Amino acid sequence: MPPTVILVRHAQARHNYDIPDPELSELGQQQCRALEQHLRQHLPLADKVERIITSPMRRTLETTTLGLDWLIKRGVPVEADALWQENSDKPCDTGSPLADMKPLFPHIDYTTVDSLWPSKTGPYAFTRSATIARGQSCLHSLYSRKEKVIAVVSHSGFLRCAISLCKYANADYRVFEFKDKAEGEELELVEWKLTESNGGGLGESEKGRAKIEETDFPEEQAEEVEQQLGGKTDGEAVKEVPEKK
Template identity: 30%
Template sequence: MGYRNRICRGIASSSIPSSNPQKPIQLHICRPSASLSDMDVISSPGLYPLHRCKTLHLVRHAQGVHNVEGDKDFSNYLSEELFDAHLTPLGWQQVDNLRKHVHETGLSKKIELVIVSPLLRTLQTAVGVFGGEGYKDGINVPPLMVENAGESNRPAISSLDCPPFVAVELCREHLYRLIGGVLVLQIDSDEDNLWEANYREKDEELATRGKKFLNWLWTREEREIAVVTHSGFLYHTLSLFGNDCHPSVKSEICTHFANCELRSMVIVDRCMLGSDPATTNYPGKNPSGLDLPSDVADEKLSNDKEGK
């Protein structure tokens, strides 16, 4: 489909918890409204061809040690030592709770791909939630996570019976640029273009990177994708959306995520930029003979009679 410089899509959402809004780009969220006042804001539901939609399951990482220290003193978030923080014991409990949820709801069977920021706290969260069961000796596949990775005191996690995982630099948190990034998957080149000494990425730059990430995401062939990333990245990216919908729907999109919160959203290609063919549409094939809609058939019959 090729890379696009402009995103021209909508995101519709459903969630688990939330907490605070901001600014958007071009979005169409339409839901059946529960009251007349709602109907004043949203005139009618919208329809989009299924093959022009993707479902995104967006997850913020579980509690990391940087969150604990940042609550004590916000300046700790700028600490180089905490840049690649690992999860806390509470964070691992949050991971276990979300893992239970995605299995009980059947979501774990629907996800075709897991995209994750290449920082340790997001990798631990993604693997803990969406990875295979405990790794056993003698299995001839590499584990997704080795035993006690990042001081986790957790057993190794298997890569069996789970979707593929792809770590992507574009969905990393605010870039503090104190150290070079983990080179995992660069979208445009093999260089770490996101690194620049002694410079913290501005919020608007983060939002631009988020838009670029969504453009790239649209080129993936998978239709149901989990993205495990960071609070700032999610907030500033999603705040590009939501102005043209009911305030309650906007608040579902444009609020900060809690640790290990999951929200499922639909991204819609409304600009005919996509080229993927529909896989479930069926044109309707009948034996021979006319098969006209009734109103067309009535008109044709009437015209035939007048012509006699």
């Protein structure tokens, strides 16, 4: 039986399009603490998480470390997976070399991170076909896991466009089961009513299905994406707080 999945968007980063792989802002760190408190007090499912998967980007590694701290201290394994990185190829959405991250986050397992990291080429290219295929790769990987409950920390643009067609506020989460499918059909997730009706677990996220806008992908591919995923989104994937200069 496939696992139940808790999808978490990273907390607010100290963001500017030109800042490579930014860290969390002070508010982002506060959001992580609020997330942990909420999960521990209001989502019994979170206490059953058997594995944590995170994008290898700095803001997701930091959100994982701060927001899921009690699980990590308990010994729940944490693995970094390049498949869960953000869509965009802007500097802010391009990861750092693992050699830079390992000393900062030594408790995370990097052994399965694709050797292409942090390149935005091949399966990580900022194109419709690569993004949709990468989303299916993520879902197939989750579907075959033996764990019953898995938490994933990723990014709004990728989660929205390739995984769940839902919007995520910073440090908010949604809970999903896998939809029953016939042989040959693509994998899909079905959201728990608990988070769907509330606008995310914290109630900070926009309700309803997401849509696709031209800003989500390169202009020449926007129409193809809309046809494939059935709508438009507002392209908030890389919206964060501008770095003070």
